[in-house]
Structures are given as C-alpha cells and as structure tokens.
Amino acid sequence: MTGPHTGTPDTPLRVGLVGYGLAGSVFHAPLIAATEGLALDTVVTSNEERRAQARAEFPDVRLAAGPDELFARADELDLVVIASPNKTHVPLATAALKAGLPVVVDKPVAGTAAEARGLAALAEERGLLLSVFQNRRWDNDFLTLRRLLADGELGEVWRFESRFERWRPRPKGGWRESGDPAEIGGLLYDLGSHVVDQALVLFGPVTQVYAESVIRRAGAEADDDTFLALTHANGVRSHLYVSSTAAQLGPRFRVLGSRAGYVKYGLDPQEAALREGRRPGPDGWGAEDESLWGRLGAGESPVTGGGSPVPTLPGDYPAYYAAVAAALREGAPNPVTAQEAAAALDVLEAARRSARDGVAVTL
Known part of the structure; x- marks a missing residue:
C-alpha cells in the first residue's frame, strides 16, 4: 500500500515528525534525514527547548506547536512519524490516517492488540501504509x-x-x-x-x-x-x-x-552512536x-x-526507513506491519x- 503522495525519484518524500523527545530526536529525526528519498519537513513539539534543538540540528525544518497544525496541511506531507508518548499513539495515528497520510508509529503502537488491529483496519480501508518502528530487528x-x-x-x-x-x-x-x-x-x-x-x-x-x-x-x-x-x-x-x-x-x-x-x-552500538550525535x-x-x-x-x-x-x-537501523520509502514509492513490503505488532501485544x-x-x- 502507498499513500496519495508518492513523489517522484527527484523529489524526496516530506516527513512530519510528532514528538522531539528521546525517540524523536535520537532515533527518528537522524534516521529520516539519513535516508535517501526522505526529507524531514516538520517537527511537532510545543517545548521551547526542543524546538530550539530541532532548529539547531535541522536548520531548514519547519516547526509546529501541535499535531492539529500538522494535519491541517496534510496535502504538504507524504508521511507522518509518531514519536510522542505511548498514550497518544492511537489517537494521533487515527487522526493522521483520517487526514490521508501514511504513518510510522513508534512501539508500542497501542496499549492493546485490539487497538492495534483497529488501526490496521483503518489503514487498510484508506489504502495507506501503517508501519511500526521495531528498530531492533536491525540490531x-x-x-x-x-x-x-x-x-x-x-x-x-x-x-x-x-x-x-x-x-x-x-x-x-x-x-x-x-x-x-x-x-x-x-x-x-x-x-x-x-x-x-x-x-x-x-x-x-x-x-x-x-x-x-x-x-x-x-x-x-x-x-x-x-x-x-x-x-x-x-x-x-x-x-x-x-x-x-x-x-x-x-x-x-x-x-x-x-x-x-x-x-x-x-x-548493539547504534543507539549509543545516535545519542552521541553521530549519524549513519x-x-x-x-x-x-x-x-x-x-x-x-x-x-x-x-x-x-x-x-x-x-x-x-x-x-x-537505516534499513527500516529505506524500506518505508520503498513501500511508499514502489509498493514494496511494509517492513513492520501493525498486524505483527498486534501479535506481540497479544x-x-x-x-x-x-x-x-x-x-x-x-x-
């Protein structure tokens, strides 16, 4: 499955990142930026210190104070990555899918397997990619x-x-x-x-x-x-x-x-390297x-x-986002499905x- 905005080989897919704490700043943002065919377009955080950090690390990034601001311009994006606290994963993924956007969600995708399967059904109904960031498959x-x-x-x-x-x-x-x-x-x-x-x-x-x-x-x-x-x-x-x-x-x-x-x-040394500011x-x-x-x-x-x-x-770890980009552009397999995540939640x-x-x- 792909999203409605698959770009062209010369145009990177534009990524909105919700959350710039540990997951967003250490894992997702650097890996997105290092992936050919993806561009970190917008970071969503209301924390002033994190906004300054995002701007310093990615000078061209746009900033949004809340996810509603991001979803309001869904037509300017090709993928949303949800790296916010666990309790927000389901509502934010739901909102992104309803806005017509493919989604990557950090683990755990939901609090229950039933919620994960509900998200998977919504993504399938909308014909959109829903992938779960199980990065340690690439340890x-x-x-x-x-x-x-x-x-x-x-x-x-x-x-x-x-x-x-x-x-x-x-x-x-x-x-x-x-x-x-x-x-x-x-x-x-x-x-x-x-x-x-x-x-x-x-x-x-x-x-x-x-x-x-x-x-x-x-x-x-x-x-x-x-x-x-x-x-x-x-x-x-x-x-x-x-x-x-x-x-x-x-x-x-x-x-x-x-x-x-x-x-x-x-x-695996990759988390320590990312925490130290090294990049793939x-x-x-x-x-x-x-x-x-x-x-x-x-x-x-x-x-x-x-x-x-x-x-x-x-x-x-870069292989995960390379696979996400291939799934969106070429219809390649989803690297980690919500159904797989639901089985783990069972x-x-x-x-x-x-x-x-x-x-x-x-x-």
Missing part, C-alpha cells in the same frame, strides 16, 4: 543470529534466551515509569515490545505465556524487573528478561540448539569491535574459551495477566 546481534539460524549452524533450536538489562537503581521519573495505566509505562511494554517482537520474528506464534513482573526500586510506580517464558507453536521455548535492576548484566542472547549454542554479550553513513556504521563478537560452539562456556568467535554483522497482554494472577496464559 547487529539479531541480524547475526538470523543468519546463523538460516545457515542451520545451531541445528534444531530448543531454547532462546534474550536479555535487555540495565543497572538504574534510582528511577528517572517521567511517563515511562508512571504507574498510571493510561500512560502505558513500565518495562513490559517498553523493552518487552522489543524482545517479544524479536522472539516472534525468529520462532513464530506463541501458544502459552508465563510472566513474573515486579516493582523493585523504592519510589518506582511501574514494573522495572520482568521475566517472560514463551512456548512457541514449533516447540521453541523463549525466556525473555527486561530489567532496570540488574547489578550484573547477563548475555544479550544465549541460544541453545541440538548442534551448538550462540552466546552474545553487549548491546557509509564508513563503518553499526560495526562492532571484534572483542564483543559472540561465540558459537558446544560443550564449554565462552568465558573459558569455548566455541569460536562469530563476526557480528553491522547493525542497520503476548504482552497475556504476560500482564499471567504476572497479575500467577498462572500461565494460553493464547
């Missing part, structure tokens, strides 16, 4: 693991362990840590959106979910230490950990198969130092020299019920 370690699986290096996979752990013993505050259900905060829906999406991409649909979700830190209001155990329809078991209270960080991936296992420590380019973007390569082998711990180092493929909702009731939930 270096995930791309490497996908290649190992495609090559059959692990044999039959039995267990997938994925950790997104941090050591943040004091809450930072803000809506992401709010206990108000309307804010859709907490790690289950934040980092959990990533690890669940990755598990589904790798191993397919889930039949059962068990979860433990805890608030550990004094003064915290939302879950900050959560574990999910997923049973996939194909028999793979995924154990997923998201935490702000991990004093010692485990491996990012530990994947065990009938032939070998793959263990990988450390985070042809020279080594997403590359990782050899000392951080994962190891593949059987019978011994990587710490004691077991296995062989596996060169990590470069991370490639798992997150089941995890929330499981943690609350202390039972496994069958999907």
Whole structure:
C-alpha cells in the first residue's frame, strides 16, 4: 500500500515528525534525514527547548506547536512519524490516517492488540501504509543470529534466551515509569515490545505465556524487573528478561540448539552512536569491535574459551526507513506491519495477566 503522495525519484518524500523527545530526536529525526528519498519537513513539539534543538540540528525544518497544525496541511506531507508518548499513539495515528497520510508509529503502537488491529483496519480501508518502528530487528546481534539460524549452524533450536538489562537503581521519573495505566509505562511494554517482537520474528506464534513482573526500586510506580517464558507453536521455548535492576548484566542472547549454542554479550552500538550525535553513513556504521563478537560452539562456556568467535554483522537501523520509502514509492513490503505488532501485544497482554494472577496464559 502507498499513500496519495508518492513523489517522484527527484523529489524526496516530506516527513512530519510528532514528538522531539528521546525517540524523536535520537532515533527518528537522524534516521529520516539519513535516508535517501526522505526529507524531514516538520517537527511537532510545543517545548521551547526542543524546538530550539530541532532548529539547531535541522536548520531548514519547519516547526509546529501541535499535531492539529500538522494535519491541517496534510496535502504538504507524504508521511507522518509518531514519536510522542505511548498514550497518544492511537489517537494521533487515527487522526493522521483520517487526514490521508501514511504513518510510522513508534512501539508500542497501542496499549492493546485490539487497538492495534483497529488501526490496521483503518489503514487498510484508506489504502495507506501503517508501519511500526521495531528498530531492533536491525540490531547487529539479531541480524547475526538470523543468519546463523538460516545457515542451520545451531541445528534444531530448543531454547532462546534474550536479555535487555540495565543497572538504574534510582528511577528517572517521567511517563515511562508512571504507574498510571493510561500512560502505558513500565518495562513490559517498553523493552518487552522489543524482545517479544524479536522472539516472534525468529520462532513464530506463541501458544502459552508465563510472566513474573515486579516493582523493585523504592519510589518506582511501574514494573522495572520482568521475566517472560514463551512456548512457541514449533516447540521453541523463549525466556525473555527486561530489567532496570540488574547489578550484573547477563548475555544479550544465549541460544541453545541440538548442534551448538550462540552466546552474545553487549548491546548493539547504534543507539549509543545516535545519542552521541553521530549519524549513519557509509564508513563503518553499526560495526562492532571484534572483542564483543559472540561465540558459537558446544560443550564449554565462552568465558573459558569455548566455541569460536562469530563476526557480528553491522547493525542497520537505516534499513527500516529505506524500506518505508520503498513501500511508499514502489509498493514494496511494509517492513513492520501493525498486524505483527498486534501479535506481540497479544503476548504482552497475556504476560500482564499471567504476572497479575500467577498462572500461565494460553493464547
């Protein structure tokens, strides 16, 4: 599906970006600006400091105080990217689609799977692209693991362990840590959106979910230490950990198969690079130092020299927006559909019920 304004090869698609906090300024704006065929046209934020930041980083960008101002000139835009707080995703995506604009929404696309499917239905009815920014499908370690699986290096996979752990013993505050259900905060829906999406991409649909979700830190209001155990329809078991209270960080991936296992420590370097103000380019973007390569082998711990180092493929967040541009211009596949995001939300909702009731939930 495409939008009504697909431009020409010589005219970039004009992008309106709603929100210029962490997601908007660190991830979306730099990636949009780095993508051939896209141009950051307008940034929506009412915060004066963020308006000044956007103007300094992108001197030609237009500024709007609110999304209504953006939607009022929908005919001047080709894509809207929603990088505002979680609770605004559904109403803003709805408004953008009704204004006739294709939409990219940051994860989680909605608070419930039903809302995500409702958005997907609206987009289909209007013949518009609706894509979800699941950027960690383009993490270096995930791309490497996908290649190992495609090559059959692990044999039959039995267990997938994925950790997104941090050591943040004091809450930072803000809506992401709010206990108000309307804010859709907490790690289950934040980092959990990533690890669940990755598990589904790798191993397919889930039949059962068990979860433990805890608030550990004094003064915290939302879950900050959560574990999910997923049973996939194909028999793979995924154990997923998201935490702000991990004093010692485990491996990012530990994947065990009938032939070998793959263990990988450390985070993809792209977020740190973007936070430092570096921008995607042809020279080594997403590359990782050899000392951080994962190891593949059987019978011994990587710490004691077991296995062989596996060169990590470069991370490639720019590939997401390149795919969005191709979808709009050429009708290429949507890189992440709302239906895929809804399937992940089915798992997150089941995890929330499981943690609350202390039972496994069958999907």
